[in-house]
Amino acid sequence: MINYIIYVSFTDAKPDSIERLSIELSKYNIAAGIKADDGRAYYLPPGTFTYNGKETINEVRDAIHSLAETIQPGASVLATEATTISWSGLKEVQNPV
Template identity: 85%
Template sequence: MINYIIYVSFTDAAPDSITRLSTELAKYNIAGGIKADDGRGYFLPPGTFIYHGKETINEVRDAIHRLAETIQPGASVVATETTTISWTGLKEVPNPA
């Protein structure tokens, strides 16, 4: 499997565009959060997503761009293949009670 980080932004974004996109991408196991080695989860910055799959980087980029354009025209997408991810300052996903 290949690890991808994807960033999506919209020209003149409507207030709910990223939220709607996040909901749609979640249906395809494209997440707006990341899990640490200790099992704790963290929210990625708005418009940033992570995906593990076998598709090529161009297939991932193009599929997300097509979906984003159905949410709002004027989507920009950057996809990167990653081997190591490090972060700081991300908000932790609350642990459900």
């Protein structure tokens, strides 16, 4: 499996575009958060998502771009393959479901 970090932004974003996108992406196991090795989860900055799958980076990018365009036209998507991820200052998810 491949770990991806994906960033999505919209030209002249409407206030709820990223939230709506996050809800839709979660249906495909694409998360707006990240889990640490100790099991604790953290929120990513708005528009940033994680995904673990077998698809190629271009397949991931294109699928997310297509979905984002249904939320609001003018989406930009950056997908990166991640082998090591480190962070600081992210807000911890309290009482994850």
